[in-house]
Amino acid sequence: MNTHYADRLTTAILARQTPAVVGLDPVLEKLPAVLQPKDASLKSAVSAIESFGRAVIDVVAPLVPAVKINAGFFEALMGEGLSAYYKLVAYAHSRGLLVIGDIKRGDIGSTAQMYARGHLASPIFTDVDPQQIPDAVTVAGYLGENAVRAFIESARECGRGLYVLVRPSEPKADEVHEFGADERFYQHMAKLVRSWGEDEDLIGERGMSCVGAVVAPKNTQSTTALRASLPHTPFLVPGYGAQGGTAEGCRPCFRTDGTGAVVNASRSVIYAFSKPEYTAQHGDDWQACIDAACRVFAADVAPLIRS
């Protein structure tokens, strides 16, 4: 466990020969008909998304190095939903996957310490399975260094990692992230993220920090510049698939040796059973549809890790 996060991730990428990460964003209304809850209770809803999550994990575990589990889709089902998130983190670990917890928390220092306790630190309780804690989480650094410091300390101590929001895939985010004249806001955030992650003892054997960045490839020029300005920062790349991005568009997020990034796809994989291109061949075998879509995704981005 105490091997550096970036090194563990690189090993997993090389083992699967793809930087593909499948995102788990379960929405009740979108689940396969057979998994739809029998009644309108929260309990049944939580059970349904948990079953769906386990099934998706079963399908993708042999194909990709990691899954990203999005806490928001579980919190739609309140505390019980968040408990299901933790159970799925443990289940993905049991299937040999690395897990990124997509939580995007960001608060003042005293509160951030509490979020880090529950989401990235090793649990101190006798009745908590340590496998429920993901290998890395996404965080928001907009309240400055103290918003991420506790996460960095947990990452350092436990061989875990974090990805700080730098360039989100949300199109409307530009009204915030393009703020500024000569220097833009996202470039300022990139400089901060670099400084937060450059302590020598945060850098793994392959030269990558445990402090990463979420970087959507908005356009080749700005992404190439970000990659150059963050030489030691692993990127988590959203926006592929349902959000419109292509594998080639993600290339500037990678270092020239093919390391340094993972690419996430969520809806385009986990809801493949709603797409004619997959149901035409697999009918109502929804897991076969997800399997096929995951293989297409994994193969599509595979060339990116070759230098």
Added chain:
Amino acid sequence: MNTHYADRLTTAILARQTPAVVGLDPVLEKLPAVLQPKDASLKSAVSAIESFGRAVIDVVAPLVPAVKINAGFFEALMGEGLSAYYKLVAYAHSRGLLVIGDIKRGDIGSTAQMYARGHLASPIFTDVDPQQIPDAVTVAGYLGENAVRAFIESARECGRGLYVLVRPSEPKADEVHEFGADERFYQHMAKLVRSWGEDEDLIGERGMSCVGAVVAPKNTQSTTALRASLPHTPFLVPGYGAQGGTAEGCRPCFRTDGTGAVVNASRSVIYAFSKPEYTAQHGDDWQACIDAACRVFAADVAPLIRS
């Protein structure tokens, strides 16, 4: 319930004659000795912070219009902790308090919809008590309008509200919020928040929007300017008490007629039983210490609502 949030809050402030909001930030190690868990299990820890929360609510309910419950301190105890957060929201409602859920969520549009479902929309499940949903939440708008849009729609439909981060109390936040030359980043965020909340049907009878802002009174000049630039925006004011702020320092957050803001204090009230100034008089009656500290706080900020 469908009365406008800002109007309900103003009514509650006038009834208690103070704009004081008590923040519930329970940390296991800081609980009174009698509430310390009997073993090292998560279950006992959750039970302890929930008991503490109920006791604090019992004490402050007759004294203040609202409590702010900080989700981070509950998520330190994972899914079970978040379930306790929801139970305390319902309990505070049962004691006649308004509740602000301090969640600071902020994500891309599709994920923000899910967070809004679980944290601000009226629940659709047969086994969920609607009283578990707070009257307002704090959110982060750093991913742009789509990060807050779903919360605004829930607020509009349900008579609830939101406070978007504009000027956090965290001192290190300045490295982000003072970014920019002529216009600073926090001023840019203020303009966005104003635009998000100015639709006529978001404004209540007393001229306040359901889209508020978190504004720490960093200095008189900049706070006065923020107040002037956000005439319809209710402010949630952190930084008082343990974080060093004074009542007089909070004055620029209020409109000249004494409306438009609430002031939060957390640690200085709920951990009063650790302070000699209160234990000298109340000994180990920790609830009496909290009661005394809450009365001091409520009285200290009371003059701010007088124009």
